[in-house]
Amino acid sequence: MASLITPAIREALEAVVGPANAFSGADRTFDYGHDEFSLKEIAHAPDLVVRPGTTEEVAAVLRLADANGIPVTPRGGATGLCGGCVPVCGGIVLALERMDRVLEIDADNQMAVTEAGVRLSDFTKAVEEAGLYFPPHPGDESAMMGGLVATNAGGSRAVKYGTIRNYVRGLELVTPAGDVLKLGGKLEKSSTGYNLMHLVVGSEGTLGVVTKVTLHLKAKPGLMRSLVVPFDALDPALETVPLIMKKGIVPLAVEFLEIEPITLTEEHIHKKWPTKLGRTHLLVILDATSEEEIDRLSQAVAEVCCEKGAIDVFIADTPSKQDEVLAIRSKIYDAIKSGTVEILDIAVPRAEVAGHVHFVREVAAKYGMWLPTFGHAADGNVHTHIMKARYEAGRMVPVPESEWRPKTDLVRAELFRDCQARGGVISGEHGIGLVKKPYLSLVLDERQIEIMRGIRRAFDPNGTMNPGKIFD
Ligand SMILES: Cc1cc2nc3c(=O)[nH]c(=O)nc-3n(C[C@H](O)[C@H](O)[C@H](O)COP(=O)(O)OP(=O)(O)OC[C@H]3O[C@@H](n4cnc5c(N)ncnc54)[C@H](O)[C@@H]3O)c2cc1C
Secondary structure, rough: OOOOOOOOHHHHHHHHHHHHHEOOHHHHHHHOOOOOOOOOHHHHOOOEEEOOOOOOHHHHHHHHHHOOOOOEEEEOOOOOOOOOOOOOOOEEEEEOOOOOEEEEEOOOOOOOEOOOOOOOHHHHHHHOOOEEEEOEEEOOOEHHHHHHHHHOOOOOOHHHOHHHHOOEEEEEEEEOOOOEEEEEEOOOOOHHHHHHHOOOOOOOOOOHHHHHHEEEEOOOOEEEEEEEEOOOOOHHHHHHHHHHHHHOOOOEEEEEEEEHHHHHHHHHHEEEEEEEOEEEEEEEEEEOOOOOHHHHHHHHHHHHHHHOOOOOOEOOOOHHHHHHHHHHOOOHHHHHHHHHEEEEEEEEEEEHHHHHHHHHHHHHHOOOOOOOOOEHHHEEEEEEEOOEEEEEEEOOOOOOOOHHHHHHHHHHHHHHHHHHHOEOOOOOOOOOOOOOHHHHHOOOOHHHHHHHHHHHHOOOOOEOOOOOOOOO
């Protein structure tokens, strides 16, 4: 299809952002045509990449695009895992990378105000330097604040501290027509009309472009301790999780892991996990304000685990042991990335995790595929990896494409149907984007999707904002 960006429109866009910040040509736009979803066939280069530096520039670009029916796809750190920032309809990729300033850390109100293009790593550093704490920690720190808001990102600490939504207090949003909306503010409460701010959280760039974010901050926690608990089997490990929570203990994170990805990651980053015993491990991370409290919590968690048949409880209580454990957990994706087709992020009620993971194992056996599965056990958020490799004696062995390709869609569909049957959702944290769009109606009825379409039309009557994503 011919580009809608005529020489006159391009000239007008260049006048807004400066010629250096509006560019085309396959060699320069290629990198802006994909995210971290592994199958590059979904990639699509934009006609033009535009990199605004201010909210006013974003508004002027959107106004021009809207008036000329040009699709606009917002792009943050491109760490998304479902093709959300891929410009499937061509047009403009609006890259937020120049809007990278942390504008304010307001210690009295425990709030930060940041531009949308600030990376999570830089934001966390700025907050910690101010003596405060921003708990959400999705796995890839190069994600940008606008992208984290647009996907309502989660991560392992959501069990105690919630997802990004729980921290957003204010947003600056530029609508497709170029209006600048100030939603919320440095407020802990608001019962003032419909909450448009929360509609934007998780809207995956379909309602407008987030340019600034106001976030709630917490006081720095005192101490952190990680417990690695091996079990011989899946069921007792996962049944332990609701029991820990029922005791009134809310860990910072409760992850479940399988031994194979741990082994591959040890090899990959040359670090050691505390034990190789058992098949399924729980990683329980606790935080507390005093030694007494963290000892008490560790003891209580260890007791519940042992009652459920844990083989042992390994405590990482020094910074170096702790770093080693956390490094392995956070680098699993890197270690198995070359063999991964897709990471699912199904969320089910906490007590359904074991049943769902058993189903994953049945599906793995049925299709003869390796489907390593781990995730945020206490959140009910399960990351099954659809693989194009099998695991053999501590190594990943590639599987021919003719074998894995036809099975991928079948496996994904079976797991999504199981999630639906358990009252779950097909995405707990990554979003729907492009790749999960065909399955949305499995978990949302037609009337809900119709209401969502109406909301989208109210923000974007001309359909120029990130078309082709979430639903058509
Ligand atoms: C190794 C790895 C680990 C990960 N771990 C986690 C995890 O633990 N938890 C988790 O939730 N996710 C995780 N992710 C997924 C990813 O990091 C998140 O989805 C993240 O929120 C995406 O942010 P981004 O800036 O990279 O957004 P992008 O990928 O650039 O975009 C994502 C979506 O947001 C939209 N968007 C981006 N910026 C804006 C904006 N300013 N205004 C409006 N819309 C915008 C895009 O159009 C797109 O639809 C992981 C990814 C990787 C690669």
